[in-house]
Amino acid sequence: MRIARFSHQDAIRYGIVDETDLVVLAGDPLFAGFETTGVRVPLADAALLAPVIPRSKVVAIARNYRDHAAELGNEVSSEPMLFLKPNTSVVGPGDTIVLPPQSQRVDHEGELAAVIGTIAKNVPAERALDYVFGYTIANDVTARDLQKTDGQWSRAKGFDTFCPLGPAIETEFDLAGGAVITTRVDGQVRQQGPIADMVHSVAEIIAYASAAFTLLPGDVILTGTPAGVGPIAAGQTVEVEITGLGVLRNPARSA
Numbered sequence: 001m002r003i004a005r006f007s008h009q010d011a012i013r014y015g016i017v018d019e020t021d022l023v024v025l026a027g028d029p030l031f032a033g034f035e036t037t038g039v040r041v042p043l044a045d046a047a048l049l050a051p052v053i054p055r056s057k058v059v060a061i062a063r064n065y066r067d068h069a070a071e072l073g074n075e076v077s078s079e080p081m082l083f084l085k086p087n088t089s090v091v092g093p094g095d096t097i098v099l100p101p102q103s104q105r106v107d108h109e110g111e112l113a114a115v116i117g118t119i120a121k122n123v124p125a126e127r128a129l130d131y132v133f134g135y136t137i138a139n140d141v142t143a144r145d146l147q148k149t150d151g152q153w154s155r156a157k158g159f160d161t162f163c164p165l166g167p168a169i170e171t172e173f174d175l176a177g178g179a180v181i182t183t184r185v186d187g188q189v190r191q192q193g194p195i196a197d198m199v200h201s202v203a204e205i206i207a208y209a210s211a212a213f214t215l216l217p218g219d220v221i222l223t224g225t226p227a228g229v230g231p232i233a234a235g236q237t238v239e240v241e242i243t244g245l246g247v248l249r250n251p252a253r254s255a
């Protein structure tokens, strides 16, 4: 099932994507299940929004693809290296990434995102995927210069609009199905790598994170980016595509 959050006629609703329609749900499926209203909205008439607004946090992992760690001169860490992005950084498909005046170098990082469906605390890796509601696409937008000069990453990773999510949540995504992440800027391929190249698996990341802090329904886990990160300039459009999950497309402009 593909779940979208959308606006239509001034109302924000959730729906199941059914070919060219959205089957409108009674409420947020994370909390209200999949009860339908009997109403259908053509996809063409709806504006898709971020499919989830994390209630508490976006958890992300650094250097989880060997070739990406190497391109920035870093080693892969033996344990997952976590950081947080504020939920105020989340925007949806088509929304503008705003390049802040404080940075001269804002990079794209195309990533697979897992959406937590059930409260998770001290979850073993063997059962960690049971806590996932579904998967979507993320762009872990990063002010690369500030990441270095600040010494820690809260600002560099946390600006408003620095976490595009979407276009929808796929509840039946197959982690072992050979999916590939491709990031394009104005149509030119910048990043391309199979999610099978992750150093720490999605299950391991969730287990590790949930041993530190409680994961709540709607929290989002970003799972790292393959090699090829690079700058986004004002006026360019970034597309992150993951096999089976669609394309997340966002233009960029200066603040």
Ligand code: MG
Binding pocket: 060, 061, 062, 109, 111, 140, 222, 224, 225
């Ligand atoms: Mg990242």
